[in-house]
Amino acid sequence: MSLSDGPISDTRRRLLMGMAILPFAGLLPRTAYAAAPPTSAVNTTGLAVTDTEVTVGILHSATGTMAISETGSIQAEKLAIEQINAAGGVLGRKIKFIQEDGASDWPTFAEKAKKLLVNDKVASIMGCWTSASRKAVLPVVEQYNGMLYYPTFYEGLEQSKNVIYTGQEATQQILAGINWITKEKGAKSFYFIGSDYIWPRTSNKIARKHIENFLKLKVVGEEYFPLGHTQFNSVINKIKLTKPDVIFTDVVGGSNVAFYKQLKAAGIDLSKQALLTISVTEDEIDGIGGENIAGAYACMKYFQSLKNENNVKFVDAFHKMWGEKTVIGDVTQAAYLGPWLWKLTVEKAGSFDVDKIAAASAGVEFPGAPEGYVRIHPNHHLWSKTRVGRARTDGQFDVLFETADLVEPDPFPKGYQ
């Protein structure tokens, strides 16, 4: 920077002029204060931002096997966008969204993410659900410097400048729940049952290390089944033989329906046999049937039945927009956080630029979250509470426990790898 006379006096002249105008500022109409900052100032990287609009992408599976789970996330994101627009938008701009279908196919997710970033120049993407789809999209958002808000609870072991993880990573979801059920039930032994892919395997690894090394208890069995598996009789027989104090499950998707029905048919009464699941939300109970799973404990950060004021409003608005019968699961709520956190971060950064948003994300707070106050950690995950609920026959949960404080996200947990 040069310190020659010219620029300084120029600046001083402008400053003086500005000061001279100040007294008149009060006379301006009120709307002038809310006027959006010029596009050139808030968008230096050529994103799809105009003086009145900003475009974001929604990228979930609207078709295929995952559609049943991801529809809730799409609905929540649309609701959040509508509410933000009703409240004046982001930096004075209305949010417009482009929805793409990942079609439950991971390479399609990658293709569509690229299309959203390269062709449509979206300012951010709300999307992905399964770990596989995120793993496919991650290199794309990193290469084209996009911003992804990812809603699902997941296995951790990942951290990216270009992703905000609005769900819980594995330690946040599991540890407090295991501690609680150990104390509550005086549990000594655990039996793990999971679907065979990265999330259950990593979650169970963390759970096992916690149970064996920290709680000094026993894991008496660990079994995995392919996605879509429907024959659980052999493992149910083993459970009857080993009589674990707690069955710990992370079976996903349609397999759940078969698993809980067969468990009930085999005479395992969930009001006597403790079962802790980290994969069943209100959405899954819709398919399983409340009478088949009533009594099971689920470890989540959000339940539709939470009584706080934010959640009552959220559930109302959700039902108004998408019908009284829709249920809201953990991930749906996390998806709802995405657009809001992005809006708050943009306003904190005063810019739509991805680099500035990535830098400004740490410390962004959202007191209006249905799950209660959340904050973004410098590792781009959320500080959030862990809760345990007990399934009722009507498909909702009674919330029995929540951690007193927010749990710190720890995607690379020491001593658990």
Add this chain to the structure above:
Amino acid sequence: MIENTRFASRSELVGIAALALLLVVVLPLTLDVFRLNLVGKYLTYAFVALGLVLCWGYGGILSLGQGVFFGLGGYCMAMFLKLEASSPENTKIQSTPGIPDFMDWNQITELPLFWQPFHSLTFTIAAIILVPGVFAFIIGAAMFKRRVGGTYFAIITQAIAAILTILIVGQQGYTGGINGMTDLRTLKGWDIRPDHAKVVLYFVCVACLFGCIFVAQLIRHSKLGRILVAMRDKEDRVRFSGYSVANFKIFAFCVAAVFAAIGGAMFALQVGFMSPSFVGIVPSIEMVIYAAVGGRLSILGAVYGTLLVNFAKTSFSESFPELWLFGLGGLFIAVVLAFPNGVAGLWSDYVQPRLVRLVTPRKAGWSAPNAVAEGAPAE
């Protein structure tokens, strides 16, 4: 057919030139890099469709498991790229640096033995051709020597596709499981992700495709090709004439497998990604649909069919994210009901006779060449 010994008739040469013009000049000039890369991705499926024209359209062997070979080729390439992307510097965050990330997540602490040779590019390229080729030979020999054919063969190829998918998904420590192998970065130090690399890879893909088209044309116009057609129409007569039907079938099947594998390898290079979702039953059937839409008797039709279906897929799904599958389904039903010979049949039945009449008005009585010999642009 008059020109038996040449690799293509004059009208076929025109068709090939038109396709070359479209792929080498028109598309690169009119599309941005993102769309061009998409076309490149579609063209990798065209390799499979091309193989299907040979083995299904000409040889009469319907394989519903071509995804297996596409996958084998793709995985061979992906293993090489993944190893290069997993250098100790790139993976120092892992508990065991220097091995692919998904192995680390699955508590594998050492690179498995069968991964070791994939450090070498020469070995990888050989493997892309040989692994699927040998695999197809084993399947073909086991089936065709026992005179298993038709529907039974199609069902067995489906079963193989299902088995391989389950194997890949189940052995996630060694294969990346359902996530597949993601985040492939460089080829011998050359970054395959930036735009200029995508353009280069597109042209490499087009060049390979024309190489395969050339081989397919050679086979079709040779005596071998005519035996294949004869075999399809009257297998017993060929057998009684003293030919070993099984060997010809095995050959056609192996060629189709190698084509598919080259497509798979080009896919992994261009998309930077390989996953079991290309191996299973559904993608395998989809690939048959490409060949059917293009016209299963037309080598160039296979390319156009693949492009057409995938363009439709992409644009439907961009415009109607919730309804696009219905549109695509409608397209298939329309093709099967109205144009059983696909795009190529449409061309040779309706468009070409008129063109011929237009160009040579005096030879109005001259009949249009056989549909089998044709495969020219649809648009």
